[in-house]
Amino acid sequence: MDTHLHHEEHLQSSDFLRDVVIGMSDGLTVPFALAAGLSGAVDSTHLIVIAGLAEIAAGSIAMGLGGYLAGKTEVDHYHSELKREYDEVERLPHKEKEEVKEFFAGLGLSAEVQQQAVEEMTRDKKKWVDFMMKYELGLDKPDPQRAKKSAFNIGLSYVVGGLVPLMPYFFTENALEGLKYSAIITIVCLFIFGYLKSKFTGVNPWGGAIRVTLIGAVAAGCAFGVARLIQSA
């Protein structure tokens, strides 16, 4: 029981971290690149602040609300498939038994052990259906509360991440000066964020830090180039 609880807690904190990573990853990158792009086309920071905050509002809602509705859809989908599996186990038990057998055959078990496993497995209808859901359809039981929490965490992380590159533009009138400080702060944050994200996902942290920083820098550079090109056209 104790290890089970510990495992659950561990999973919940991973879910939270995963949400923060998703939201902050885009939040640091896209508003940074947009502000950099506009810095190549306008002189005043007033407009960059407006565009940046509008982007943060749009992006956080698209990601947060999008995540919430995707989560709800997943719950609905799980329950409609669950109903269908119970139905099929009732109406076509032979076909469903055959599918369980195929699973064990795929693991390389002998015909004899396959047969025994199928018989034991299909005795308890609930276990049988849970097995079909997980291993035939690859569906894990979704937590109905997750969608709401996840939406909130992703949306908020996007806002926090997005305010980092935008902050310097609040304090200066000159767009290129804003860009200079924004680039320094954001690249440092992207590097730290990439390092921690990679540590958490179990990948080489320095490689991850460089990768994340590179994406942000390339996106900002291209946005700057695109905006300059149109402005001078």
Add this chain to the structure above:
Amino acid sequence: MDTHLHHEEHLQSSDFLRDVVIGMSDGLTVPFALAAGLSGAVDSTHLIVIAGLAEIAAGSIAMGLGGYLAGKTEVDHYHSELKREYDEVERLPHKEKEEVKEFFAGLGLSAEVQQQAVEEMTRDKKKWVDFMMKYELGLDKPDPQRAKKSAFNIGLSYVVGGLVPLMPYFFTENALEGLKYSAIITIVCLFIFGYLKSKFTGVNPWGGAIRVTLIGAVAAGCAFGVARLIQSA
């Protein structure tokens, strides 16, 4: 062989559609909302076009390059875990056998069948390790070519999606007039896109169409509100 090939093709077309859905979903929503937001703060469409194109450049690179590097990381992660499992099977066969047994116990099989299944399963080291990868760690063998294709498909879909709401601003000088046509075209496109996306993922298509449209409209409305608020402050 034939059914196998068919199955592979089916999976590949799903992967492609999944990428298009991911890219276009954000591409239709965020540039639409950003342009709507700026329409609430500036009069000229020139700046909205610059900001919109800068956002499309930033967003498509962040999503495309981000997807590419995430795919590469997944491949690296799979291979480092694969190496570790081969190592553990070699050094700690008893512990690893115990884990296979726990899996079968979790399915509700009797101690006798568990034991037989473990013995048969662990005879072939490759099958054993593949089993551990898939069912202990939940890792599927990633396709190394996927990352590149996926990045390209997601990035391009974001550009295509993003040009839809931006298009009307190319043809008018007045921002609010641009917004009017942008809103009409984008909401129609979001509705069609939401319908097709839901058909493809097997969810109620009308519900899905309404959901996707709602996210876009709410994001655009909030961005408009935020920009208006700052402009008038």
